[in-house]
Amino acid sequence: MIKNNRVTLRDIAEKTGYTVNTVSRALHHKPDISQKTVAYINAVADEMGYINDNIASSMRTGRTGTIAVILADITNPLFAILVRETEQLVSAYGYSVLILNTNEDRELERRAIKSALGKKVDGFILCPCPECHDNLEFLKKTGKPYILLGRRVGEHPSVILDDVKSGYLATSYLAEHYRRSRIVFINGLLSISCAADRLTGYRSALSDCGLPYREEMVFTIPTKAGTIGRVFDELAGRGIEYDAIFAFSDLFAYAAINLLSERGKKVPEDIPVVGIDHLRKRLFYMPPLDSVGAADTRMSEAAAELLMKAIRDGSPACTDRLCLDVKLFPV
Amino acid sequence: MIKNNRVTLRDIAEKTGYTVNTVSRALHHKPDISQKTVAYINAVADEMGYINDNIASSMRTGRTGTIAVILADITNPLFAILVRETEQLVSAYGYSVLILNTNEDRELERRAIKSALGKKVDGFILCPCPECHDNLEFLKKTGKPYILLGRRVGEHPSVILDDVKSGYLATSYLAEHYRRSRIVFINGLLSISCAADRLTGYRSALSDCGLPYREEMVFTIPTKAGTIGRVFDELAGRGIEYDAIFAFSDLFAYAAINLLSERGKKVPEDIPVVGIDHLRKRLFYMPPLDSVGAADTRMSEAAAELLMKAIRDGSPACTDRLCLDVKLFPV
DNA sequence: CTGTTAGCGCCTTCAC
DNA sequence: GTGAAGGCGCTAACAG
Numbered sequence: 188m189i190k191n192n193r194v195t196l197r198d199i200a201e202k203t204g205y206t207v208n209t210v211s212r213a214l215h216h217k218p219d220i221s222q223k224t225v226a227y228i229n230a231v232a233d234e235m236g237y238i239n240d241n242i243a244s245s246m247r248t249g250r251t252g253t254i255a256v257i258l259a260d261i262t263n264p265l266f267a268i269l270v271r272e273t274e275q276l277v278s279a280y281g282y283s284v285l286i287l288n289t290n291e292d293r294e295l296e297r298r299a300i301k302s303a304l305g306k307k308v309d310g311f312i313l314c315p316c317p318e319c320h321d322n323l324e325f326l327k328k329t330g331k332p333y334i335l336l337g338r339r340v341g342e343h344p345s346v347i348l349d350d351v352k353s354g355y356l357a358t359s360y361l362a363e364h365y366r367r368s369r370i371v372f373i374n375g376l377l378s379i380s381c382a383a384d385r386l387t388g389y390r391s392a393l394s395d396c397g398l399p400y401r402e403e404m405v406f407t408i409p410t411k412a413g414t415i416g417r418v419f420d421e422l423a424g425r426g427i428e429y430d431a432i433f434a435f436s437d438l439f440a441y442a443a444i445n446l447l448s449e450r451g452k453k454v455p456e457d458i459p460v461v462g463i464d465h466l467r468k469r470l471f472y473m474p475p476l477d478s479v480g481a482a483d484t485r486m487s488e489a490a491a492e493l494l495m496k497a498i499r500d501g502s503p504a505c506t507d508r509l510c511l512d513v514k515l516f517p518v
Numbered sequence: 519m520i521k522n523n524r525v526t527l528r529d530i531a532e533k534t535g536y537t538v539n540t541v542s543r544a545l546h547h548k549p550d551i552s553q554k555t556v557a558y559i560n561a562v563a564d565e566m567g568y569i570n571d572n573i574a575s576s577m578r579t580g581r582t583g584t585i586a587v588i589l590a591d592i593t594n595p596l597f598a599i600l601v602r603e604t605e606q607l608v609s610a611y612g613y614s615v616l617i618l619n620t621n622e623d624r625e626l627e628r629r630a631i632k633s634a635l636g637k638k639v640d641g642f643i644l645c646p647c648p649e650c651h652d653n654l655e656f657l658k659k660t661g662k663p664y665i666l667l668g669r670r671v672g673e674h675p676s677v678i679l680d681d682v683k684s685g686y687l688a689t690s691y692l693a694e695h696y697r698r699s700r701i702v703f704i705n706g707l708l709s710i711s712c713a714a715d716r717l718t719g720y721r722s723a724l725s726d727c728g729l730p731y732r733e734e735m736v737f738t739i740p741t742k743a744g745t746i747g748r749v750f751d752e753l754a755g756r757g758i759e760y761d762a763i764f765a766f767s768d769l770f771a772y773a774a775i776n777l778l779s780e781r782g783k784k785v786p787e788d789i790p791v792v793g794i795d796h797l798r799k800r801l802f803y804m805p806p807l808d809s810v811g812a813a814d815t816r817m818s819e820a821a822a823e824l825l826m827k828a829i830r831d832g833s834p835a836c837t838d839r840l841c842l843d844v845k846l847f848p849v
Numbered sequence: 850c851t852g853t854t855a856g857c858g859c860c861t862t863c864a865c
Numbered sequence: 866g867t868g869a870a871g872g873c874g875c876t877a878a879c880a881g
Binding site: 527542546571573574575 | 857861
């Protein structure tokens with residue numbers, strides 16, 4: 188068995204002659220310890236290489252200084268950005284982030300929530316998977332603060348972008364700026380609020396531009412590799428003419444552009460493509476792309492602030508529901 | 519103050535009439551409890567919604583079931599992939615992952631290590647930042663198992679790709695397949711082992727192909743946004759002719775392609791570009807790109823396996839140093 | 850200002 | 866097979 192050679196409060200207490208508890212308070216700079224003692228104890232602790240045992244602290248205080256971020260897949264750049272922004276914000280509060288991937292699967296999401304509860308996180312940020320109602324109700328019952336990010340579900344607290352407007356802006360940009368009338372919409376699954384809302388925006392924009400809504404132009408596919416190829420197969424197989432593409436996400440848009448290139452089509456000359464998320468704002472290496480994204484506020488920072496507030500206040504859950512403005516970022 | 523309404527062992531004990539300790543052993547399926555009792559207690563625990571308190575368990579056992587993964591930036595897709603693969607592998611062992619970003623900064627790396635120690639992780643995987651010797655020595659002294667990923671430093675245990683070969687393959691592909699002789703190398707900082715090794719491979723390939731090594735064709739830049747633009751400014755400003763680009767990473771390669779496009783150059787017709795990491799293998803939306811990547815084994819899985827083994831054996835650190843084979847993946 | 854006491858929830862050791 | 870006792874390292878409450 189390995190001997191745990193970690194320095195504990197007791198070690199410092201023995202060395203300094205104070206009690207464990209005085210040492211603890213000195214290290215926390217509590218007001219009821221003399222300046223001299225504080226300085227002395229801190230110096231000794233430093234010298235001995237003391238590091239506070241978070242586990243033991245949590246045991247007493249009930250707080251772990253960790254929040255869970257639960258989402259589909261960290262290799263999706265959008266989620267990576269959300270995580271990074273969240274992490275940077277909460278670290279200012281001394282918090283760190285436990286990341287759990289659901290792969291958009293309900294069962295995995297449930298397990299992730301339980302796992303995080305077992306690790307006694309102080310709060311949750313989650314981008315819920317489809318069909319997640321049970322999971323969210325379960326989470327709500329725990330009384331832990333939580334907030335949804337990017338997708339709303341019923342009355343659960345959430346911070347989202349204005350997805351109806353996103354769909355509207357993207358579609359009308361294709362119609363007006365590029366003067367297109369046959370706009371294919373490659374959408375995500377409608378059980379995700381943002382997909383449903385973007386469809387609403389798409390239809391509304393078509394209507395305002397005097398264009399017909401045609402069901403065969405709209406595809407709903409899961410956020411996985413490969414699935415997007417079938418859209419083009421189907422378009423070709425059924426001989427559907429189109430002159431523009433509105434993609435559910437920048438990822439879909441880039442994947443579509445790759446496939447269009449393979450078929451000898453140029454973007455945007457032959458087929459303009461508009462995406463959503465504006466990844467380029469953060470990821471310098473992404474190719475140019477017309478995209479709709481948050482206008483000012485960062486979604487994840489807003490969510491993280493609300494969560495931190497709820498944790499500090501000891502409120503069982505934040506009750507806010509925020510919908511942030513978006514705008515189109517042309518290439 | 520919020521009442522903590524979590525179900526504890528004691529609650530189950532009271533309900534079943536057994537002692538806390540019998541309940542604990544039943545839930546762990548220890549052999550010295552009767553089948554009937556085990557079944558009964560588990561049923562009650564389930565019904566009550568019991569979730570093991572990892573914090574309290576860790577307190578006793580000294581293990582947290584968490585490993586730290588410390589790297590530059592999770593929004594870099596390469597790192598995101600490494601994290602995801604690591605997570606998937608260690609989750610099979612019941613482990614989870616704490617991610618800490620260093621932004622390639624020594625001080626942040628040190629803080630990350632300390633933070634992870636405070637959270638009592640059972641082991642470390644890190645992609646060390648430049649000038650990290652002190653940090654690694656510090657980590658080594660803690661006695662916790664650790665392993666470096668993607669970059670080697672001195673004698674510290676590591677799993678890396680064969681970076682010399684990567685540099686060689688990329689360069690010779692440009693020279694032989696594309697028949698180019700003036701190959702610009704946009705490299706990372708030489709204090710990172712893979713940059714140094716890839717430079718060795720680059721030089722060696724030039725030499726084998728009968729091409730001269732020209733210092734003004736080699737640039738070393740940090741892995742940050744914007745810096746790559748200056749390479750092209752400098753090439754233009756100094757009137758340096760070039761007909762191919764070897765990029766330190768796929769990200770650099772994509773960024774270079776964007777900049778070449780802006781300047782009206784076509785890839786690969788005018789200027790072929792070869793990168794490293796082969797991101798497309800995992801990220802379906804990335805544009806086509808010639809790239810060098812791991813031949814078979816996944817680097818992060820190898821590292822994670824070694825770390826898990828070290829943790830299970832209770833050995834203070836894994837001592838292996840692994841260098842995995844690479845190959846070129848043409849578009 | 851500092852010391853004493855108590856206990857967070859769990860698991861390990863030993864007894865019965 | 867099961868129960869009783871002890872303690873992981875820390876911090877909160879209360880003395881003095």
